[in-house]
Amino acid sequence: MPEVALVGKTNVGKSTLFSALTMLPVKIEARPFTTIRPNVGIAYLKVKCVCRELGVKDNPRNSICRDGVRYIPVKIIDLAGLIPGAHEGRGLGNKFLDEMREADGIIHVVDASGSTDAEGRPCPPGSHDPLLDVEMIEREVDLWIFGMLRQDWAKIARSVEHGKLSVEEAVSSRLSGLKISIKHVRETLEKLDLRSKKLGAWSEETLLTFVKHLFRIAKPFVIAANKCDLPESVNNVRRLKEVYGDDVVIPCSAEAELALRRAAEKGLIEYTAGDSKFKIANREKLTREQLKALELIKQRVLDVWGSTGVQEVLNTTYFKRLNMIPVYPVADPDSLTDSEGNVLPDVYLVPRGTTARELAYIIHTELGESFIYAIDARKKVRLGEDSVLNENDVISIVAAKRVKRK
Template sequence: MLIGLVGAPNKGKSTFFSAATMVDAQIANYPFTTISPNKGVTYVRAPCPHAPLGLPGCNPKNSKCIGGTRLVPVNIVDVPGLVPGAHKGKGLGNKFLDSIREADALIQVLDGTGKTDLNGNPCDFSPPIEEARFLKNELAMWIAGIMKRREGKAATQKEAAVALSGLKISEQMIADAARKCGLDISGGMPDEEGIERMARAIVDLRMPLAIACNKADAPGACKNCKELRQALGSGVFIVSAAIELALRKANEKGLIKYTPGDSGFEIAGNPDERQREALEKMRLFLAENGGSGVQQAIDWVVYGLIGGIVVYPVEDEHRLSNHKGEVLPDALLVPRGTTVLQLAERIHTDFAKKFIGAIDAKRKIRVGGDHLLSNGDVIKIIASR
């Protein structure tokens, strides 16, 4: 699974990325600081099954368990800023758009203060809602452009699907988009206006998007963010990527104990007066907003938009461990609707070839290859030697 961080320049995408991954990315107060995508791994929160299953602890290998919260890895990419006209190659244009071809969902990072315009330059006030609209429009025009570029060639639904296959847009998705727009494409693709309408529907289907209304720690921003949330509804998060980054760094240094996504933290080390003052301001922000918003946005995208579930493969269904005795070592994020056989394939192709069956270790029942996995399942795959 891959999350793409997108938006106009200078909005805090790389700050969000650094906070989410703890990978150093270049951050600066001018547009186009990022000129090529930053790829990293972030985590989604899941309740670790070790405690509900009566186990004293676990031994995560690919993930982390902090006080019963499993942090399960998910890929994330921070892409260069997008400016109006990017679909025609303006700014870093196609470079931006190419880096989200593989993304399953997007987080648009926008400036809640409204103090930077769509080109990332300082301004008096650029309404966050316009920023939200502009991005969807650019994405739609990009897709419409690909469909139109193939004019003549993209005359049928099948040919349009070939043109868009690099973006993981299927023929079915194109048909669904046409239906949503009330267009009959059985005899060929519609006119330019129809293609643009379809492209908007394709964006909604293929690129589900959450909004991180960022810089919410700055004066006036919180109010703008709340207004945006009221206007657009669910999927809008009040975010301070800067606070999340500062807290994760303070946690790494041992100054505080902080689990990403929490609405508070404990002082653990010995911060000096200046650090203590800054931490108290951040504590207030977390308490008022229920967290920094970074983890909340990621969790929403994975569970709410992509429909991810977390499963725990084990080799010993009694001890819930691998052959080394490590308890619940792996936590894997898979799309809802994944079968046991698909999980076997994901673990090892050989496993799938030699697949015999599986054991649902929580319910202590035998299940077949077409059994649908549920969130939190602990599964032992049985394969022949």
């Protein structure tokens, strides 16, 4: 399952965001995916399902479909708060960095209202600059990886010079626990024009620059500009966007989202994650305080920002930053079912650019190995192994071996 990590300073709202994201987005009878550990849970991407367009009633197995909306589970980890010096093991530094290893992408949570100081202590809104926090976290992570590589650099350089390994192989194998691949290393070397330079001749500065770029390529991040319900956040969201861009900075209010999901769960309001409004379902059941709190969420969050931003944080991470697309593998291209008759059972997130054969490999190694061709179930045409898949493709793989889905 894809995995994303919440990183940030203490008290910026990581746990609140984690709670909001791991609440079920819709009511269902049996919860198919449960919390794994207290700080590891399941969150849901929200996409338009292909069921309505194809005129079928689906029975999802690896995801949930409600009212034509597909909810795709992803693993989410709430990491311990990071503080300056973490890369040297200060605070929970090492545990933190260890838990981040597996993540495909990172949600960097900052307190956009500026009401927590550099060490994560509460301070008056507007008195701390959240841009400094983004820089602090980036520095800690960069120095940590830098430390790992520098320690072994002479050894890595030798194995390349003796022709045992390519640069990509040597560097990525040292960082393999971090899900940093040969492709990521190659892209970074090319970007920085470092191909022709002998590893033994790299300065420490070159190595640090390399690490910075490598990490950003291997682990794309979004900045969740949290506490946007506080007016002091408006200016900071603008400043963050100026530096990191509109596709990276997503204003959000984790507290508002959590309150709305809880009220919806109790049947007090009608609301689904990502909506721009909610409807009061049962005014008599709400206390005066609850009504006031809901009114404030409307005025300070929904009317100002268009939504709480929480669903957008997750969707942006996968669809804009990690550049994933949803595709729907089926066994039978006519009935759109798996071998047990479930209609549109699965949705897979794959990197944009994935080919038909690569999808077969993702589903099952044997399916990839014995791949003959694929069928685009919508157009009823054959696809060769190198055909690049499109968003929302419904694909049936024809292979020499029949394999059961994982």
